[in-house]
Amino acid sequence: MKSNDKIIEFKNISKSFGDKCVLDDISFYVKKGEFLTLLGPSGCGKTTLLRLLAGFGNTDKGEILINGENITDVPPHERPVNTVFQRYALFPHLDVYENIAFGLKLHKVPTDEIDRKVRKVLKMVSMTDYEDRDVESLSGGQQQRVAIARAIVNQPTVLLLDEPLAALDLKMRKDMQIELKEMHKKLGITFIYVTHDQEEALTLSDTIVVMNEGKIQQIGTPTDIYNEPQNSFVADFIGESNILNGKMVKDRVVEFAGHQFDCVDEGFGENVDVDVVVRPEDIYIMNKVEGGQFSARVKSCTFKGVHYEMFVETDKGYELMIQDYNAFEPESVVGLIIKPADIQVMKKERVVNTFEGEIVDETHVKFLEETFECEHQDKFAAGEKVTVEVEFSEVDLIDHPEEGMLSGEVHFLLYKGDHYHLTVETDDGDHIWVDTNDVWDKGDLVGINIAPKDIKIVKRND
């Protein structure tokens, strides 16, 4: 990559609002002319990042370069970028023409040139006859076109789009996606697009930056991100997927769902715990059990327009989602095959909860700002700093937050074939990961208990 191909570069950007860290050491660059999408759930920091680039708000740390020039301290009106805002932000006291001409007039462009440029962009967004209209009399889609026209008429180096289609209905959204893509091709300027809609991101982008909780999860082309998610968050967020606990037996052999499979991954080591992702359309399903790698019983089958979506229970009791063009009757027994190239193996981010703790006395240890009872020990003295480990499956969640040692909220959940893997955020903002068979929903308030026998105390490494 030649350095002059980088039109924008983010270097170690961090930003907090009060105690909440919304961007945590973000670094990446944008290539000239590409369509780059910042994708993530609400609150992941993608809009904040876009606003920092536009100049609304200051970074706590790090710098932003445009064409190699540090613009971190340049005020918004002097930055060579224009923004299409989520709720359009058209000026209600000006008509369509005046809205679009606003930026040009400020730059003292001659009147006849303004006229020419405004008409050109109006034509481009197919709004030719609307120039005298009051912006508030326009439909959502029309307002969106005017907002885009108002931005591109200034010929910015980079066009920023903050969830521009979020307020439109589905049909309109699809049409606008196509138009945006064409506009990008025609204009040849760099687009940076923010969305929480993974389908939109996959359709539009050259490059996708997946973000969660202020961190970049993965950067890549839509195909990369879809086919080779780097962690379970990306796998779950992009498209449908079966995510299962697995074990890398040795190079090119992985065990999951109670069977061993050939795969293409190497270098994980032997007998290492991993996460395995298999896309539902990558599982081959057939009527004969013979010839399959393993068998399963169909539990449900739903027609989804183009394909059928089936849930099956495997011979070893795991639930998998399968998409196929053929329907298989519920209760029928089927054979399944997964090809080595369709198995995506990911390193586990963690295999056990680890907390920083402090010994209180022989039977008590303090961590997560709470004192827990533990089994009698005399290896560590009171006041000693230790590491506390708790298995995912040994954390008990209960319905009533007030009855738990700690209380928290279910933040993120992942179905892993035979159990749920939850991320629970405590009231103090710490995370606890939990494996459970009970069904919880995102946002549920829960009580958290840990039995004394399940608290493992080890020496702190540092």
Next chain:
Amino acid sequence: MTKRSTWALPYAIFLVLFVALPLILIMVYAFQDGAGNWTLGNFTKFFKDTDAINTFALSLEVAIENTAICILLGYPAAWILANKKLNKSAVTIVLFIMPMWINALMRTLATAELFHMLGIQLGKGTLIVGMVYDYLPFMIYPIYNILDRMDKSYAEAAADLGATPWQVFWKVQVPLSMPGIMSGIMMVFMPTVSTFAISEFLTNNKIKLFGTIIQENINSSMWNYGAALSLVMLVIIGMTSLLQDNKKEVSGGIV
């Protein structure tokens, strides 16, 4: 972004200088004698001064009576105005609002002149009638506002659950319109208890109200005593507004 919050700075300084400081000065002067020594003398003087105490009591009495009459006359009027079946025209509403826009002194003067021409002896009776004249619109307007915006489905739901029209009125509409009544009380009680010119006009100077005493003391350079009397009035006003704040919280969701 945070920079624009500094735009409020000039006004903040203005408020401190012209709102906070003057109120602090009332307190300072109230607890000082003419020579600037700290004292409670102004208050003991007030409590020993039967004239002042009587006037104070009379002011409260007149204010309470006026407020009560305004509620009794104003609530039905507001209720009728807000009821689309009973009142279709917007003109009547404008007519009720309009007196609020006209100089109170002028209206009072006109009223007093009318009494005078009709040969009615000016006194406590004319004082109360005249005040009701002046402040009735201030009671009707807030009550009308809240009744007009009130969701009709509350009344329908109550009727559906078996309430008679009378019960609907007392158990649903009146409680829901309490915030309107409360701000009506504020808008009527406060100016009545603190008025001075109006009472002079309406009684031909026969009856003094508390406001008049404050004004007389200030005008005859008895600043400290005047400040102490003002502080007494501030306490009364403060108590009334506390009453309203509490009610607002209870029914905060409606407004």
Next chain:
Amino acid sequence: MKRFFAQCYIWLLLIVLYAPIVFIAVFSFTESKVLGNWTGFSTKLYTNLFTGDMQGGGSLMHAIQNTIIIALIAATVSTVLGTIAAIGIHNMRSKAKQAITFLNNIPMLNPDIITGVSLFLLFVFLHISQGYATVVLAHITFCTPYVVLSVLPKLTQMNPNIYEAALDLGATPFQALRKVLIPMLKPGMISGFILAFTMSLDDFAVTFFTRGTIGLDTLSTYIYTDARKGGLTPELRPMITIMFVGILILLITINLRKIRNSKNAAE
């Protein structure tokens, strides 16, 4: 039947409420010095009012002039000060916002007499001689809160990205203010100005305590002194009538505009 009684009640109240004003208006068209004594139709009081040819010379005209000038200055300054303040308050964090809104509410909740006495004590304390300037300052004090309260809702209703959109399109903060923010806040500023103007016109108590002893009179204080002297200047009758009609026309146009606007919005 119910509707008939309801209408009777409403109109009875209105008749009683308006009787004094109508009575004054009727007797503004006669020359008699004493109210209630009809000495034939005449518009002499009106001509007197405008030519200033009356008992006591032009002091009534002076008072009217003062009233209008003070109201104009106070309303203008309040509108500027209040609008800038509202923009600042809108962008404040909650603690500071609470404090300043609390202070802002005080002049509206305080009875006039308290505002008057407190400002009087302030000017005494600061050894500022009282007159025109102190009256104007006092009027700004109780007018600005109304402007702030009229402009703030416009800011909260506004799409928070509008100001940023202007900056994004290359406007400096000042240009964004002039070309986008102010035009959008205009309706709030106008109603704030009107409120401030009428508040100032109506005021008696605050002017009374802050005008000092230089003989400055506004309409209210003029009426007060006049009435205390016993006789009401006859020319006040056409004055009251004109103001009444003026406000009637103003209110009707405002309400008509409101109705028209809501109809337009419904289309």
